[in-house]
Amino acid sequence: EAAVTQSPRSKVAVTGGKVTLSCHQTNNHDYMYWYRQDTGHGLRLIHYSYVADSTEKGDIPDGYKASRPSQENFSLILELASLSQTAVYFCASSDWGTNQDTQYFGPGTRLLVL
Amino acid sequence: GDQVEQSPSALSLHEGTGSALRCNFTTTMRAVQWFRKNSRGSLINLFYLASGTKENGRLKSAFDSKERYSTLHIRDAQLEDSGTYFCAAPGTGGYKVVFGSGTRLLVSP
Numbered sequence A: 001e002a003a004v005t006q007s008p009r010s011k012v013a014v015t016g017g018k019v020t021l022s023c024h025q026t027n028n029h030d031y032m033y034w035y036r037q038d039t040g041h042g043l044r045l046i047h048y049s050y051v052a053d054s055t056e057k058g059d060i061p062d063g064y065k066a067s068r069p070s071q072e073n074f075s076l077i078l079e080l081a082s083l084s085q086t087a088v089y090f091c092a093s094s095d096w097g098t099n100q101d102t103q104y105f106g107p108g109t110r111l112l113v114l
Numbered sequence B: 001g002d003q004v005e006q007s008p009s010a011l012s013l014h015e016g017t018g019s020a021l022r023c024n025f026t027t028t029m030r031a032v033q034w035f036r037k038n039s040r041g042s043l044i045n046l047f048y049l050a051s052g053t054k055e056n057g058r059l060k061s062a063f064d065s066k067e068r069y070s071t072l073h074i075r076d077a078q079l080e081d082s083g084t085y086f087c088a089a090p091g092t093g094g095y096k097v098v099f100g101s102g103t104r105l106l107v108s109p
Helices: none
Strands: A004-007 A010-013 A019-025 A031-037 A043-051 A054-057 A065-067 A073-078 A087-094 A109-113 B004-007 B010-014 B019-025 B032-037 B043-049 B052-056 B059-064 B069-074 B083-090 B097-099 B103-108
Touching: A004 A087, A010 A019, A019 A031, A019 A087, A019 A109, A031 A073, A043 A065, A043 A073, A043 B097, A073 A087, B004 B083, B010 B019, B019 B083, B032 B059, B032 B069, B043 B052, B043 B059, B043 B069, B069 B083
Parallel strands: A010 A109, B010 B103
Antiparallel strands: A004 A019, A019 A073, A031 A043, A031 A087, A043 A054, A065 A073, A087 A109, B004 B019, B019 B069, B032 B043, B032 B083, B052 B059, B059 B069, B083 B097, B083 B103
16 A cells, blocks of 8 residues: 655644645655645645656645655745644655556645644 | 536435535546545545546445546445545646545534
8 A cells, every 4th residue: 555654743833933844655656746725625736746856836836845855755844834824734646647646645734823 | 727626515414325426527537536534634545537437335436537527426324434525636737636625524323
């Protein structure tokens, strides 16, 4: 079974502080994604990456940076956390381009910005 | 852009009953994926379909790319089925996945 892990699982941050969310996958997938999920909304793509040392902007990248230091690891960075960034964040990986480009999700990180 | 309309937004079922969730797509999608967000907040992968139907226990999903819709049928609903269900499909950008807004299912005794 594919495995995507996230850390921390939950975090409380102060406005203006820096937050780093980490994601690790053991699927040997090229693609990794960061989404945020807000109540009443589907998941929205923040950043994604298709190769180590490269990241791409998703649909809502403002206020977020991403880092892909290796194929297995993908981080989401909030340099100056804001109240509006309170949400649940999901990391995913997929082997896009194959016949089964299923997205495999991590367990999610619940972020509360105060 | 690619859009996914998911309905209903909320659904209440009594144990033992069933219903269907539906996602309509504004463009032709090549596949669909269904997830459940469980009580712990994790996303559980239910189905991935490129066509036809798949069944797993009390869940059955169908996908019609030409007609631009997918359904998720739940039968004999149990309390543990409660949660939020999402459909998702690869967008025209290939790598991107577009999500429905979710269906909050509550199963009561």
